Each structure stands twice: as structure tokens, then as C-alpha cells.
Amino acid sequence: MRIGVVTFPGTLDDRDAQRAVRIAGGEAVALWHADENLHKVDAVVLPGGFSFGDYLRCGAIAAQAPVMESIIKAANGGLPVLGICNGFQVLVESHLLPGGLIRNDVQTFVCRDQKLVVENVDTPWTNQFKLNQEITIPLKNGEGGYIADAETLKRLEGEGLVAFRYKDFNPNGSLNDIAGLRNERGNVVGLMPHPEHAVEAGFGPDASVAMRSGVDGLGFFKSVLNSVVNA
Amino acid sequence: MPKIIVEVMPKADLLDPAGKAVNNALHRNGHNEISNVRIGKRIELHFDRAVTDADVAAAQKIGEEFLSNAVIEDVVSVTVEN
Structure with missing residues (x-):
């Protein structure tokens, strides 16, 4: 179960994402933005941060990186790809999500x-x-307001492509409270909040049982390991 | 230096938080005659030779596909300074 985690210049959460993969029971494989080789990974995580300093637009320059050319090709062939925060921005700039x-x-x-x-x-x-x-x-972003034109929103809602919705409080003005999306095939998922920061008791969000004990993010990584095993 | 200047603006119907913040600051400074501020980008593509029609066509394409995101922005002008 090899889960690739991409590092772009300015990526911050690659190590946390690698750790989340390991805690879930997978093998984390570091992928480098300038290397188009995906090293036979079974899935890819695009982690959060400020790739290329958010120059031009968040995720826009990362979307042009050599590794993304391979990821876009593989994603169109069904490879599971998760974009978290800046990774979600990279996915929309790569047109893998609308x-x-x-x-x-x-x-x-x-x-x-x-x-x-x-x-x-x-x-x-x-x-x-x-x-x-x-x-x-956890959610941590400056540019997390999701927008799309009315027609796209209607399609996303009609086809059930909204994967995650903000509950009780919309932190950034996202249309329809959209926190994350999936593509038609389901293999590409992107969201602004950070599952990799909620994978180990003591370091996650507060939960009813105890402070910092929230591990709701672990489900993302267990899900992909489960799907890779069953594939 | 010959150059192509691409100007990109946030779409008119979209909230421009940077423009809004600058507008608020101008109003604090007494410039209430200014009703709105919008902030976009000016991108200069420099050339070591004269700019051709093909360069302009390429710049238009680069502007629409990379320098702007059609979901949130418009390329409002592509001009040449030879």
C-alpha cells in the first residue's frame, strides 16, 4: 500500500500527511514536484501549504509541475488522488475538479x-x-472560499459530487457551504480542511471524550488503504 | 524592451476582498467620492526581439489558460509595447 505524498516548493503539511498514512497502516512515499515519476504508488495525496508562495493564484504554478502531468494522467485513469487545502487548490487549477x-x-x-x-x-x-x-x-486557510458558476453548482448538487459540507458555520463564504468535492468517477477528492491533522489522540481537535483526542481524519487514510486492498 | 502586457481582473460579480479593504481604508481617509475599488494584475511578458502577431495570439492563450482562471477572473486586455 504505497501512498505518494507530493512536495512542492512551499508545501507545509507533507510530513503530517506522510505520518497520517503511516498511522493508518500504509507506506508513505515522498514524491517530488520536479520528478514526473510516480514510483508505482497506489494513491496520491496533494498536501496543504503555500506551493510556489501562492504566486499568480493558489495552486496555479504547482498545477504546471512535472509531477502533476503524471498525476493528471493517472487520475484520469482512476488513480485515487486526495487534495487537501492547497492540494484542493492544485486540483481545481489542474481542472481535475471544477x-x-x-x-x-x-x-x-x-x-x-x-x-x-x-x-x-x-x-x-x-x-x-x-x-x-x-x-x-482542523481548517486553516486564507483562500478557501469555494465558488463556481450557477450551472456548475447545479451539476455538482444534482450529481451528488459535493463530498463534504461545512456544518453549523461556514468559515470562508464557500457557496452552498461546500467544503470538498469528488469527481464523477470518485477517485479524485479535494477539500479545504485538514484530515491529516486529526489522526492521533493528543494532537487532534477537542472531542467529547477528552481534549485534543479527535481522530476523525484517520478515516480518509483508512478508506484509501481499504479501497486499494479491495481493488 | 518589446513586451506584451496582459491585464487580469477578478470577475465583476465576484467579491474582491483586497479591493474592498483598500476602499474601506480610502473612506477612512476621507475619500468618500470613491465608490468602489477593484484590484487586478498586470503581467508583462518581455521579449528580446520585436513582438509578432503569433506572440500576441500565444499571449492571449497563455492569459486565458494560465495567467487567469476563467472561473474567477477575466483577461481584460492584451496589449503590445514594441
Whole structure:
């Protein structure tokens, strides 16, 4: 179970994502932005951060990296790809997911433990969740406002492509409270909040049992290991 | 230096938080005659030779596909300075 984690210049959460893969029971494989070789991984995580300093637009320059050419090709062939935060921005800039992400409507960086509803469990990244399960994972972004034109939104809602929706509080002005999407095939999933920061008790969001004990993010990584095993 | 200048603006119906923040600051400074501010990007593509029609066509394409994101922005002008 080799899960690739891509590092671009300016990526921050690659080590956390690698650690999340290992805690879930997989082997984390570091992928480098300038190397188009995917090293026979079974899935790819595009982690969060500020790739290329958010120059031009968040994720826009990363989307042109050699490794992305291989990932786009492999994703179109069914390889599971998860984009987290800046990784989600890379996915929309790569046109693997529709729409765009703009500066938060509150005009400030937002960092909080965020409640989400998992609205789609038919993907390699969400199959260990229950439909409409509420999860809490950290959210930290400056440009997380999801937008798309009316026609695209209608299609996303009509075809059930909204994978995660903000619950109780919309932190960034995202249309329809959209926190994350899946593609038609389901193998590509992107979201702004950070599952890799909620995988080990003591270091996650506060939960009812104890402070910092939230591990709701682990489901993402267990899901992909489960789907790879069954593939 | 010959150059092509590509100008990109956030779509008109989209919230431009940077423009809004600057507008608020201008109003604090008494410039209430300014009703709105929008902030876009000016991108210069430099050439070591004269710019050709093909370069302009390529710049238009680069502008639409890479320098802007059609979901949130428009290329409002592509001009040549030879």
C-alpha cells in the first residue's frame, strides 16, 4: 500500500500527511514536484501549504509541475488522488475538479476545528465513513472560499459530487457551504480542511471524550488503504 | 524592451476582498467620492526581439489558460509595447 505524498516548493503539511498514512497502516512515499515519476504508488495525496508562495493564484504554478502531468494522467485513469487545502487548490487549477477558491469572505486567515458532514461515501477516500456522518477536523486557510458558476453548482448538487459540507458555520463564504468535492468517477477528492491533522489522540481537535483526542481524519487514510486492498 | 502586457481582473460579480479593504481604508481617509475599488494584475511578458502577431495570439492563450482562471477572473486586455 504505497501512498505518494507530493512536495512542492512551499508545501507545509507533507510530513503530517506522510505520518497520517503511516498511522493508518500504509507506506508513505515522498514524491517530488520536479520528478514526473510516480514510483508505482497506489494513491496520491496533494498536501496543504503555500506551493510556489501562492504566486499568480493558489495552486496555479504547482498545477504546471512535472509531477502533476503524471498525476493528471493517472487520475484520469482512476488513480485515487486526495487534495487537501492547497492540494484542493492544485486540483481545481489542474481542472481535475471544477470551480475555484478565492480569498475568505471574512478577509482573514481562518484557523479552527471545523465540523463537516460527509455527504458522499462512495469514494476511495471516504468509504470508511457513514453517509451524513459529522466529523471535526482542523481548517486553516486564507483562500478557501469555494465558488463556481450557477450551472456548475447545479451539476455538482444534482450529481451528488459535493463530498463534504461545512456544518453549523461556514468559515470562508464557500457557496452552498461546500467544503470538498469528488469527481464523477470518485477517485479524485479535494477539500479545504485538514484530515491529516486529526489522526492521533493528543494532537487532534477537542472531542467529547477528552481534549485534543479527535481522530476523525484517520478515516480518509483508512478508506484509501481499504479501497486499494479491495481493488 | 518589446513586451506584451496582459491585464487580469477578478470577475465583476465576484467579491474582491483586497479591493474592498483598500476602499474601506480610502473612506477612512476621507475619500468618500470613491465608490468602489477593484484590484487586478498586470503581467508583462518581455521579449528580446520585436513582438509578432503569433506572440500576441500565444499571449492571449497563455492569459486565458494560465495567467487567469476563467472561473474567477477575466483577461481584460492584451496589449503590445514594441
